[in-house]
Amino acid sequence: MRAVIYCRCSTEEECQRDALIRQAAEARECVRRLNWSLEDEYIESRSGTSTRGREQYQRLFADLLRDRFEIVVIKSQDRLMRNTRDWYIFIDRLVTSGKQLYLYLENRFYNKDDALITGIKAILAEEYSRELSRKINNAHRNRQKTGSALMLTSNTYGFRKMPDKSLVLVEEEAAVKRKMYELCAAGLGSRRISRILLEEGIRKRNGNPFSDSDIRRMIRNPINKGTVVMNRKHYDFDTRKTVKNPEEQFFIYEKCIPAIVPEELWEAANREIDRRRNIPEERENVEYGRNKGKYTLSGKLVCGLCGAPFYRTTRRRKKDLVHEWKCRTYLEQGRKKEGRTGGCENIHLKEPVLFSVLENMDLEEHVFFAEANSSLRLSAESGSSLSEPALIEAFVQIMKECLEEQEKSARKNLEQTEKKIKHQQRLLLDKYLEGIIEEPVFREKQYELQRKLEKRIQKPVERAEKHGQNLVQNNGVPDRPGQIRQFLEQDHSISKACTLCLLEEIEKIRVYPDRLELVQKGGKSIIAVKISHMLY
Structure with a gap:
């Protein structure tokens, strides 16, 4: 019998990592004792009550549909998940694919007659997690309300957290932040400031250069003028998302920590950012951060040389606008040259040509990308043409x-x-x-x-x-069907729809000077597409 093991701990603390090692050893011993063949291991230290973001679980869930093993070995039911819905979805795929689930702590296989009992266990585990989340949120909120403990991370640049939880300035890093504020207030943009810091050899604690988004985030943070704002966000257990609280629920403590810059300089730098972004007064308090998906390819194109994301840029050529995707490192530091640190030598991608390449991919060869699309899936199962x-x-x-x-x-x-x-x-x-x-x-x-x-x-x-x-x-x-047919044929809407469906199943597209690597969700490389000079 072919078996695989799945192991997961509930937290990422050092002691729990040791527990994960022991758990994996116990699972391997169970497979050896029962004379099964160990085909694969799915081990992850990611905590969480649902399956979202757990790559090893997602890989196991996908492999249930393949003929790679017959038995899944786990320690106990709550090692898979503490979510009732996810539990039933997993069991449904397990049973329909003809696989078995072995719980070595109970020394038995899962049986279809156990559906009621295991369902109750899943409900109890989920309710336990919900109650624990409610208590943790309440405890955090009370500490923030009383101001007894400042909820700041230990790696906040410019500060050092002492054993008594007080904060002291790291003068060398504080000087870097003051320089950022002075340059910004003088009218320089965040990318220009990033290049100046890089030319002077100033980097972050991990050795990486400051990006333009790092600089904007630091300048926006009121902590640098001695003001701490807490209870901005909280974790919602049911939606599994971090939700922003309304401003009336914020706890603001002014001059409670050492200030890096005076309030006048902080205000001047932030006004300059607002001016450059042309933000109306009613939107000054909007929180900005990672691109939430303004464009279809946002967050998907990644530089294969330096690992930085690709950004969409627009330039005017005569009367037309040209949209291109360029590496962030190139935009911040320019081309990589001999004798110069930083920079990137990767290509630029013309957006229309890139979409044309994706649209012209063979649908029948890559139909697995569109597994979520019911009409394509039914067509594939019935054997009809996908042209x-x-x-x-x-x-x-x-x-x-x-x-x-x-x-x-x-x-x-x-x-x-x-x-x-x-x-x-x-x-x-x-x-x-x-x-x-x-x-x-x-x-x-x-x-x-x-x-x-x-x-x-x-x-x-x-x-x-x-x-x-x-x-x-x-x-x-x-x-009207005739009009619809004419529109679809003229505008190539089907090809565009299939491309969007393809992009939904792609997690990343790694860009190299000679090829694109399409990476399916879960981290598995699917296909490499050769590209020509027409793309850049």
Whole structure:
């Protein structure tokens, strides 16, 4: 029997890392004792109650669909996750793929009859984690509210945290920060400041140069003028996200730590940043940081030479705008040259040509990138062609059926309304003939009902005229499927949609001078695409 082991500890403390080593040794011993063949190991020290961000678990979850092993060995149920939904999703894939789960702490296999008990255990584990998160958040908030402990990390540049949790200035680093503020207040941008610091040999504690985003973040931080702002964010257990608190819940303590720069210099530097970014006054308090995805390729293109991200730039060429992606190191430090530290010699990518390369990739060869797309997956399972004309035809057919169904429903609704109005007219006439209502009332109501009937009948005709169609010639259905087909064929929308689907399954695209490496989510390299000078 082929087996794999999965091990995970709950925290990343040193003692827990030792526990993870022991846990992995116990799992290997269990496999050896039961005479199974150990095919792979999935070991990670990432904490967390859900499966998000756990690369080894994601790799195991994907390998359940492959014929690589028959048994998954774990210590206990909560080593996989403490989330009820994720537990049931894992068990569903485990059972449908014909694999087994062995819990060596209980010395038994998971059985389908255990679904109720294990479900209850998952609920209890999740509730335990939720209660623990609530207590931790409350404890943090109380400490921040009373100001008894400043919630600052030990590697805050310019400060050193003492054993009694007080902060003292690191004068050498504080001088670097003062220089940043002075240069910014004098009108220099963050990239220019970064180059000046690099030319003077000034680097961060880890030896890397200061990036433009590092400099902007430091200048924006009020801690440098002696003000500490706490309770800005909190961790939401249910959404698994760090949520920003409203400003009225902030705890602001002024002049509670040594100031690196005077408040006047801090204000001047921040005003200069606002001026350069052209930020209106009502947006001065907006928090800026990592690009949240303004462009489709944001956060995906990475330099294969230096590891820095690629940024989108725009330049004007005659009357046209040219969009290119360039390495951040190049933008900050220029080209790498002999006798000069820093810089990057990687290529620039023209955005339209890059998208053209991705669109022209063979859909059938790379359909696994679009596994989340149900229509592509169904087409692959049924053996039908995944060519662009076939996808266009399938999409148009679906739209045609939807439009026909919509038109049938509209006609049925119209018939029911017409029948109801005519019934009301007959009742009105009977009451008039019986002398129950007077003639003026009868004529007024009769006119009102007739107008309502004509208005209901006129609506489909107006809708057809609006779309430039003839309902009679098209059997009551406008030729909108033909318009959709024409639009898809002219604009290559299917290729663009497949490219977007492809990008959703790609975690990174590593850029080298001669090739692009597409890396699937989970860290596994999928394909290398050779590129020509047309890209740059």
